[in-house]
Structure formats: structure tokens, C-alpha cells
Amino acid sequence: MHRKIYPRPFVFLLALAGSTTLATSVCAAPPITNRSAVSSRPSVEKVFNRINADVQKNGRAYETLADASQRIGHRLTGSPNGAKAEQYAYDLLKSYGFKDVRYQNFEVESWMRDTVTLSIVPNKSDNYRDLKVVSLAHSPVDAHVRGEIIDVGNGLEGDFKALGPKIKGKITLINIGLSAAKGARNLHRSEKTALAIQYGAIGVIMVNLVPGNVLLTGTASVTGKLIPVPAVCIAYESGVGLRQWLAEEKKDNLHAVIDMTNTSRKIRARNVIATLPGSDLPNEKIVIGGHLDSWDLATGAIDNGIGSFSVMDIARTFRKLKLKPKRTIEFVLFMGEEQGLLGSRAMADDLKKRGQLDNVRYVMNLDMTNDPNGINAFGRDDMVQFFKSVGETIQQVEPTFGNQMTNQAGLHSDHQPFMIEGVPIVGMNGHLTREVLDCYHANCDRINLANRDHMQNTVRYSAMVLYALADADAIPTRRLDDAKTRDYLVAQGLRTPLQIANEWRWKE
Numbered sequence: 001m002h003r004k005i006y007p008r009p010f011v012f013l014l015a016l017a018g019s020t021t022l023a024t025s026v027c028a029a030p031p032i033t034n035r036s037a038v039s040s041r042p043s044v045e046k047v048f049n050r051i052n053a054d055v056q057k058n059g060r061a062y063e064t065l066a067d068a069s070q071r072i073g074h075r076l077t078g079s080p081n082g083a084k085a086e087q088y089a090y091d092l093l094k095s096y097g098f099k100d101v102r103y104q105n106f107e108v109e110s111w112m113r114d115t116v117t118l119s120i121v122p123n124k125s126d127n128y129r130d131l132k133v134v135s136l137a138h139s140p141v142d143a144h145v146r147g148e149i150i151d152v153g154n155g156l157e158g159d160f161k162a163l164g165p166k167i168k169g170k171i172t173l174i175n176i177g178l179s180a181a182k183g184a185r186n187l188h189r190s191e192k193t194a195l196a197i198q199y200g201a202i203g204v205i206m207v208n209l210v211p212g213n214v215l216l217t218g219t220a221s222v223t224g225k226l227i228p229v230p231a232v233c234i235a236y237e238s239g240v241g242l243r244q245w246l247a248e249e250k251k252d253n254l255h256a257v258i259d260m261t262n263t264s265r266k267i268r269a270r271n272v273i274a275t276l277p278g279s280d281l282p283n284e285k286i287v288i289g290g291h292l293d294s295w296d297l298a299t300g301a302i303d304n305g306i307g308s309f310s311v312m313d314i315a316r317t318f319r320k321l322k323l324k325p326k327r328t329i330e331f332v333l334f335m336g337e338e339q340g341l342l343g344s345r346a347m348a349d350d351l352k353k354r355g356q357l358d359n360v361r362y363v364m365n366l367d368m369t370n371d372p373n374g375i376n377a378f379g380r381d382d383m384v385q386f387f388k389s390v391g392e393t394i395q396q397v398e399p400t401f402g403n404q405m406t407n408q409a410g411l412h413s414d415h416q417p418f419m420i421e422g423v424p425i426v427g428m429n430g431h432l433t434r435e436v437l438d439c440y441h442a443n444c445d446r447i448n449l450a451n452r453d454h455m456q457n458t459v460r461y462s463a464m465v466l467y468a469l470a471d472a473d474a475i476p477t478r479r480l481d482d483a484k485t486r487d488y489l490v491a492q493g494l495r496t497p498l499q500i501a502n503e504w505r506w507k508e
């Protein structure tokens, strides 16, 4: 057995068990052999084996996603489809035997697309050319702008700085992805739009760098509120053609005309929450969630059908196996994620208001998580060994599990409202092929992209990590206080994106 310098409790466990896997729960556990004699709690490895067997035999994450996609279609928050999806999740969790299933209502400015056109014309000419286009969410309800096109390339801070005052009063052309910017960290389309507005642009044309005439949508607002200028997406091929035309035309002579109408009104949406009460530490809870809502261009199979329907199947597994971990688990289907993390913000704000955030010992978020081969400790160094050992125990049960640990925090999904309040976050490291990722938020994100076996792996491995957290005698990390949260976010390189998003609450 290899001996490593571990935090105190681990040394105890390893010495007894003779391997680095988890014997029972993490700390101060009596040796495996005596365990069953002294307590009725099953060993973690035993539970992992049961989860493994059940998911492979009875897993229905893929089947329920296919059924919902066929019966409901897209799951846009605030739309009739969105409400159907909330009901579907509620009924499914009830059908799995959860006594405590509830809706968490929240109010949201719900944006929905209507009409949009984009025409390109040289100045003082009527040689208009229309381009295929979709509106980005939270664009104005009514916009008719005409202006000179200015190419801002990848739309990173440096690109804007380089053009500076030249941007004012023009329509910016910006790549959604990064082109020829090796090693640069991309900004979210909403952050690029915020920069364009800061520099005085009157409109934003975003180029999707995925070939194949793929149009994508998504929010262009960092706050989830309406933005003052129209933002649209054009396909890669349209972007190439437009840049050629820009190059051919005399400088500053090509104009764009954007006409759009949309609706935006306050509606009620509902997170769906199923609760499994804890046996020994009921006041402490682990939240596992994934957003159920999707955009309306397709049926949101990958974003985020594979994550949210995996969460519901993890819930099924826990009920089916009658697992009774020490801590309470909340299985949460968030809504409003695509519109700006609105469901998860509502939940985090509510917990903060009621002084309950300290009880949230961990949040696990499954957003586009597929076929995980490792755990992401999200920048919590004091948890790396815990998760490494969990991964090693999973490997005992399923040797094909890669246990590729990472330890990096990120933004732009439902863990964010909890993370910026200091709550510990864990993610699962999955993978998606280029072909699948190219349909992100696009009109091709459909069930044919989902893989049944991959979803099954997401369910079984995430369920094991969840159980290890919920049943650990002690979790080595806790919610950070305000100052430590700030330092953590700085250390994770998240200050700038949070400042752009007006989410940085610290003075410096």
C-alpha cells in the first residue's frame, strides 16, 4: 500500500483498509470488518455496488428524456412547454416514490422571440442582401437600427480596447467562439455584448464559428434583464461572406439593418425539488441539480436534457435502493437557467434570506455532463483527497472509471449563485464530441445526439459521489465567509468575468 501525506482522518482509514478506497464513510470509521458488527450502516463500497447494479438494470434517464422530448418538445422557461416540463418532472419524481416533491415558484422576466431580419447594404446603395438570423435572448422588444458595421473579431477586452471610440454608434461584428486566439480565455456572448454596449455600439451581430449553417441562440444579457440594443446570431458561412464583403467594400461603407420584435413579460416559473431526508444529520443538505429548461430552437437534448434527466434518474436510484444517507439530499430541477440562472438565483437568494446557506454542505451541478471520467473539486484543495478516494472506490466497483481529477471552478451555470456565496461546489468531468458541441443552443440539439450508455455512466458515477458526500462522517470543507469567498474567486481567475457581469460585490 502506498502511503501519502494525507489530512489526519485519511491516514486512519487507509491504514486499516489496506487500500486507498473508501471503507465506509470518510473519517474516523472503524475498520470494515468490525463495521457491520458495530453499526447497521452499509459500507460505501457495498452501496456503490448496489447503485452500479441498479442503474445498469433499471436506469431510465435516456428513456425519460426521449419520452419528454417527444411529448413536450423544447422546454423554454415561461412558455407552455416550460410549464409542461415542470409538471413532467414533478410527476416523474412522485412516481419514483418521493413523498416530498414541491415546486419553488419564482418570478422571471420571460423573453420570447418573435420576428427578426438582418439586411446588409453598402452605404448610399439599395443593393440589400438578407442573411439568415436568429435573435439572441433579452434583445429589445422592438428594435429597428441601421448602422455601419465594425468588425471586433473575437470580442475580447483587448479587441474592444484596440478599436476604442471607433465603435460608438456602429453595429459590431463579433465571433461567439475564438478564432486564431490560442490560449486566450473566451468570454461569454453576454459579456461580449456588455462590452459592445459599454463602447456605445447600437447593435451586435454574433458569428457562430461552427460550419454547416448552424444558428444558435442564448442570452445576450449578463443580468437576465432586457438589453438596450438588438443582438443577433448569424451562421459561420454568413460571417465569412460578410467579412469578404467588408474587405471588398471601401472602408466604413458597409451597413447593417436589424429589424426585430420580441415579447418580454413577467411570468411565474417553478423549480422542482424532491427531498430525501437525512438520517443522522437532517439539517445538513447536499443539493444535486441540473437545469430542465432549454432554448426553443430544438428540444435541448444535450443542453440540458442529459443533465436534468440524469438528476431525476439518480433520484430514482436512491429511492429504489431505499438509501438513507446521513445528510438530507435535495434533487433540484432548475428552470430559468438559460435566461440568466434565474431558478438557481431564486433558490440561493431564498436560502440566504432565511440564513440557511450554511446548511448547504455541497452543491453538485449537472449541466451538459456526459459520461464522466473524473471529479472536479472546483478549486477546493482541502477536498482533493476526499474526491480522489471516492474516485478510487468507484474504480473498485467499475474499473473503467478514469478518476481523472481536476480542481478548477467555472461560471455560467446553476452552481454559480451558490459558489459566489461561498458554498462548496463539485462537478463531474464529462466529455462531448465536437459534432455534439456544435449543436449547442442550436436548431440541431435533438435526442439523436444523446447517448444512452453515456447517460447511464453520468447517473451511476454521480450517484456514487453524491452518496459519498451525503453519508460522510465529516466533510473536510465548509462554506467560506465573505473574505475567503472573494480570495477563492480571485484565485480561480473569476474576478474579471464576474465584474463584467456586475456580479462582483467586493470593492476591489
Ligand SMILES: [Zn+2]
Pocket: 291, 303, 304, 337, 367, 368
Ligand atoms: Zn445548460
